[in-house]
Amino acid sequence: MSFPRPGRAVATVTAVAALAGLAACGTVGEAGDDPDPRGSGKDSFTIGLLLPDTHTARWATADNPLIMKRIKELCPGCKVTHAYASADVATQQQQIESMIANGAKVLILDPVDDKALRSSIARARDADVPVVSYDRLAEGPIAAYSSYDSEEIGRIQAQELLKAMGPKARDGQIVMMNGDPTDPNTRALVKGARSVLDGKVKIGRSYYTAGWIPENAFRNMSAAIAELGADRIDGVLAANDGLAGGVVTALKAADMKPLPPVTGQDADLSAIRRILKGEQYVTVYKSFEAEANAAAEMAVALGRGEKLDSIAKDRVSNDTSDDIPAVLGPLVPVTRDNIEETVVKSGLYTVDQICTPAVAIDCREAGLSP
Template identity: 50%
Template sequence: MGLGVGLPTCRSLSRAAVAAAVGAGLALSAACGGGGGGGSDRLSVGVLLPGGGASRFGQFDRPLIEQKLRQLCPHCPAPIVAATPEANVQQQQLDALITRGVDVLIVAAIDPKALRSSVEAAHRAGIPVVAYDRLAQGPVSGYVTFDGATVGRLQGEALLTAMGAKAHGGQIVMMNGAVSDPNAGWFKRGALSVLNGRVRIGKSYDTADWRPENAYTDMTGAIAALGPDRIDGVLAANDSLAGAVISAFYASAVRPVPPVTGQDADLAAVRRIVGGEQYMTVYKSYAAEAGAAVRMAVALGRGEPVGSVATATVDSVTTRKIPSVLLPSYPVTVGTIKDTLVKDGIYTIDQICTPKLRSACAKAGLT
């Protein structure tokens, strides 16, 4: 499960004592050797991500989390990172980190409900859990994400713009995320806040496990049910789903493809935007998210309050007033790629502009 051998951490208090102290809101830095030195700067951090490799979490979040931890806690061992797309495997990984006795956890839950018992076990063991990007159920100590209502609203507004005159009474398909992910419902509600009353929703799907192959199957069914010429736009919740939607249109010989939204600013999606296949994506600063999560995790691991990091509170179905950071998001269309993704160093023009896209890049000012 990718949980290699870690370095020693602060354990001058028993787990029961740590749990009691955390529950009472007491600082533990003195017992751990004092802030800025000793055990408090040897924090063992466990990080669980819902994907690695070519996924957004592997490309961006993991290295950013590792880099920020080195900055904030230079004497801390490297974080113990485990990534998987499988909910049951992630629960096993979380249980293994609890048994190992890490000081603090950063968890991007695949299935927030399924992780509840493990989050409760971490709480009993005195291990604070920072929910990352997705709000896990159970007694999490902090939460860092992007404002999902804003993400959905940006997607809905962009889709209406792209539809032009068809934004008044036209028909769309909604390709939402997984029901198990509370963010998916958040995005959907944000989108509906601007779409309701403006367009007809011919089909709406909740994509099991966020899997593109499921979105492809659903989109193929929507094209067959509604008719290839009667879909004026698609609200796709992220870029992976957007890619599957576009592939389904191509497989059904639909040309041109109607406007399709996305999220995450995947490189493949940015190239599709340049090439005119996808209308927009939503850019979220992963550096800001990783930075806030690590600051929160280090504070919690040292037994310090997170009030200086958290700017809001959020309720889950199990826990009220979770200290939270809700970060902003930004719409990206072909005309704003240079001033957002390129300017922020997410991608270079050379990465975006493959030989096939050179003329489209020149037209978009990506030179």
């Protein structure tokens, strides 16, 4: 699918001012050397990478370096400029404008807010700059999408939680710790989870967690414990591992023993250790490398003016189109029983990385040994 080209918008800020604005709005970095960022050749252009925040560990430790690595493999002459938006829509809007003004030919965008950035994506389209929506499906005229089926993640989390609760689920009560309400993934996760949970277990409290910030999850969970009672919470469906960390901290602060099962996603290293210690029951492992590689491959192809048919076999819909080329990666639940077969075997972590002295005994009991 080729990106529509209705004409180039006229930049309204100078390149110097735009670069200053970009640096002021988030962490910025570059890879590659290119004196002509728009580039007249197929392998001489700039790709902008916009990530939503720094408090979610995966963006800086996995997604950013993986995307940069794959772009450099595919296009050694390309330059990558990246920015983190501090979970602020206005910051990300300014970063988008600055990257366009400074010559980015393609953008890879993980939107802070899928709806609020629609006008920015439209301006990118008008400036002849295709946008690859990353991890979260943005509204507006995006050119491609690399992510996962969030409804299916929600279903997996709910199924695993019910499995962990066993017979308690029938008369039990859970707390749902959902993500940020402005994130389209949050809405899909809730929809998927509720399709499994409704009629199977009582949902005592359900919270939305601003910014996906663990501290907010801690406060929400503390409120749930105070309102429901520690002895009346039989499980927690936490939308990701960061929120699960906040939840577990609140449960431990309330001296709940044993801890009820808690879900997550992203296979954060800290979550794998919590699973080994019995503090978290499950995380959903998504191959960051597969997601990052797909985004990089689509961005490079779009920068070269190539079609995406050989890369993107899926199609998704947003408010603008029902035929967006997409790559949706595989999903695997990770519990204490399959850590070695999943995150270790895939190369995400080594046993040495996981098995610090604090979890050495748990590792041995789980059959993990350096």
